[in-house]
Amino acid sequence: MRYCILLWLLLSFSAFSQEPLVMDVSKIEATIEPMEDELRVLGTVKVTFSVTQVADSVALDAKNMTIENKALESMLVKATADKIWLYDQFQPNRTYTAFFTYSAQPKQTFYFGNNQMWTQGQGKYTSHWLPSVDAMNDKIEFDLSFWASKDKTVISNGSLVSVKEEKNRKLWKFDMKNPMSSYLVAAAIGNFKKQELSTSDRISIQLYYEPKDSLKVEPTYRYTKNIFEFMEDEIGVPYPWSNYKEVPIRDFLYAGMENTSATFFSEAFMIDSIGFIDRNYVNINAHELAHQWFGNLVTETEGTHHWLHEGFATFYALLAEKEIFGTDYYYWKLYNSAEQLKALSDEGKGERLTNSEASSLTFYEKGAWALHRLRELVGAIPFKEGVKNYLNRFAFQNVTTDDFLSEMSKVTDIDLSTWRANWLDQSAFPDEEAYQSLMNSPFMSQYFEIVSLRSVSFEDKKTQLQVALQSENDFIGQEAVYQLLNEPFTAVEPFFKLALQTNNTMIRQAVALSLQEVPESFRKDYESLLSDPSYLTQEAALFALWTNFPAERQKYLEQLKSTHGFQNKNVRQLWLALALYTKDIPDSDKTRYAEELQSYTAPEYSFEIREKAFEMLYNMGLITDQVLHNLINACTHHYWRFRDAARAMLGDFVTEEENQNRVLQLMNDLNEKEKSYLKRKYDW
Ligand SMILES: [Zn+2]
CATH class of the missing domain: 2.60.40.1730 (tricorn interacting facor f3 domain)
Structure with missing residues (x-):
């Protein structure tokens, strides 16, 4: 069972009205x-x-x-x-x-x-x-x-x-x-190079990669064949296209895109085995594959029916993850999206699923919830039958919500109008129904019991927390760790030690990510986090140890000197920044480290690497002319999120006149696009 947070990047989605062509x-x-x-x-x-x-x-x-x-x-x-x-x-x-x-x-x-x-x-x-x-x-x-x-x-x-x-x-x-x-x-x-897989029905799956990432192919694409075979089996309609290709794209705009028979996904998902723990491609892999049926084979007539794409892709990806990571994980993700949907709904900002202007959260997560409930309501077998009939009947055509529901109502005697009113036509999120459904999971009811201890004094919940920490369940163990944080450290120290002794990477990660101050008595135990198989854990542990124990800095740096981390080099970039502030590291080495960090701002690197490097260098005041040039270049990047951050940083930088002059002196080296940005923005 793995805990991973996927940021669904907001798709700028335009609704077309259905005009007769x-x-x-x-x-x-x-x-x-x-x-x-x-x-x-x-x-x-x-x-x-x-x-x-x-x-x-x-x-x-x-x-x-x-x-x-x-x-x-x-x-x-x-x-x-x-x-x-x-x-x-x-x-x-x-x-x-x-x-x-x-x-x-x-x-x-x-x-x-x-x-x-x-x-x-x-x-x-x-x-x-x-x-x-x-x-x-x-x-x-x-x-x-x-x-x-x-x-x-x-x-x-x-x-x-x-x-x-x-x-x-x-x-x-x-x-x-x-x-x-x-x-x-x-x-x-x-x-690009590729590795080819072949499925039981002889569809060729082609997994693309750049030669530099050849060692990341296995962990990145892990479970691809399982997901493909699961999807065909679960949906009940054979994969509808002649082959399936997956391509990592540098500086991609979204997490993934389900182009017919050729899914593109962000290069940030190219990971090694350690990266797999925190940032794997499994969910996106399954989501985009599901779209090959839901969206590509049958396509909405207009934006009102967009949940027929995103709700289905999200739901079937969840079913695939259940197959791979287990039932607890399935319910955990449903629980998390329910929390977000409830929060939105409680603010009075809930959205109907059939609102063509709805947010991604609604189309994706509320859509998946609606299908989860529908499947519970009619039963897994009739549900599968209805979906299969719907896909076969409307293959290579456009569809509406009514098309789906009319196929579904043919396979069940259950009246679907209440479900429709609660899940499709109402803007509020039916949270009571959702939480009742979550209680079908023994894991969730156990989790809610632990959560209910949040308001109980530490003395009165010691035994339960001890049991929770040893449950070996990621989420229950993590919750127990979070409940230790507000207590005086001396009182809870044995519990933190217990958490580390679980050898559960995710429970240990909760310690690394939440504990800011590490007392000397806990140092030895905490140091073991540096070698955990998680780049999030390593990054957090390196920072905490370096900060808390100045005398040991070089030792900690030595331990992670050849670790790069995720595609954005999270560990490496932190390492370089810390090394620059570490006494006793020779100046000649520091010069090299600064140069390396500065080189990561260049356009030849992905925006994920560059934005981290800019942030660190800016905070350290290490903006050389080359970095400044790269920053101006970033202001013209095609990815708006990165571009906007760069523009804000440059805007802040040039509030000082001396810095303005530095930019002006670079003018001759800039390309047309870079110049025209400065001209438009600053009239230089
Ligand atoms: Zn999608």
Whole structure:
């Protein structure tokens, strides 16, 4: 059983209203040439479509594109700010094709990273780089080809049918057999290698990685095959696409994205075996895979039904985790989301699941809760039957909440209207019903008993806490540790020692993360945390020991001198910062350490590494000209969260005039984008 907190990054999700489409696109074949130096995309596209009514013009969504050229016999093609228009005397019941070459300078959706090029369609519109249909209710077969330099690998939707070499480049041709919505189109181009798994029904699973991460492949992708086979079995409908690819993306905008047959996920999930304990990819892995059915095979008609994507993906990921980490873990996660949903609801901010503007918490977690309750209500077997019928009936089509419920009501005699009123149509969170459901878990009722001791005096709960610490259950043991914190240390010291003696990594971690002051009598025990198989524990323990026992600093640093930690180098960066403040470390070494920390601010590193380095260096006042240049560069980054933090830091830095002058002196070395930011913001 493992405790991990997943931050669901808020997806900027736009709701489309369901408008009748005049143009019905059936196929888009395109050859794409990304032009890295110019940050442009050149494409040749063939669009096959029909119309639902007589029309003399139809339009594809296409943002700021230029028509470069079109085949002579093709129809008249014209680009406007956000469309490409096709002109002819269109009649229903006929099939048309348009063929043209375009170029685009994508402001979003297609990203030219430092060593990877990649796309993010959902919430960002594929029409920024490929003429397509923004609305979700036109399902299109996409057959895409990409030019890339010879040393690069291309990953896109569907099966790779050929790779043709021509001089210094290669053309990668992909084929899809079935249609999907345009937001699911994807491509990643980079220095990727892959490992292949094959499942019991011979679907090939391709696990991509960069060569630098070859040792992280096993822990990162651990349980992938189990998850895949579990999902097919639990959902009851075979995986609907020709293969399944998973690709780690540097500086990705979200935790993961379920592009059809090609899930992209944040490189921050590339971890080693120790990283697995705190920050594994299992939940995201299962969530994005579940979307291949819920979202990709059946797709919402509009945002009102978004829970049919996120609620289902979250719920099925939870079921997969139950399979891997056990039933207690399943209930623990339900409990945690119930706490958040109840808090929101108590503030009067609860949201209906069918509100197209709802937050991620509602779509994901309330959606999963609604399904958990529905499954309890109708029973696991009818539930599975209903879901299976729903997927089969609406395969490769668009769906509404009513479509799902009508299939579900065919497999049960239970009236679903109360469930619907409580879970879908009401904005409040039905917390009493939820907590009653949680009490079905013996672990949860045991946990609530321990929680109820919070208000009991230490003297009166000693025995129970002792038992709890030895329960070997992560969450019960952690709760017992938290209850020790407000007591005088001498009174609870034996209990802290007991907690460390459990050898349970998560109970020990609770000690590392919560105890700020470590008395001398507890030092020996506490030092053992430095070698725990958890980078969170190691980071916290190193800091606490270094702070509490100045005489031993070098010894502690020596112990973790070759540890890097998570992908963001959490342990390494803390180590470097502490070493710079450690007496007796020679100045020559300190110079090297400062340089190493400063180098982590460079654009060649992921934003997760850079933001940590900036923060440390800024707090230590170690902003060299190179770091300052890197900080200005970060102000132009495509990831808004990182960019905003960098802008705030720079804004703070230049409040001093002397620092302003330093920026001005760098002006000549800056690129256009960096200069234009400073000009826009500061008029320099
Ligand atoms: Zn999702």
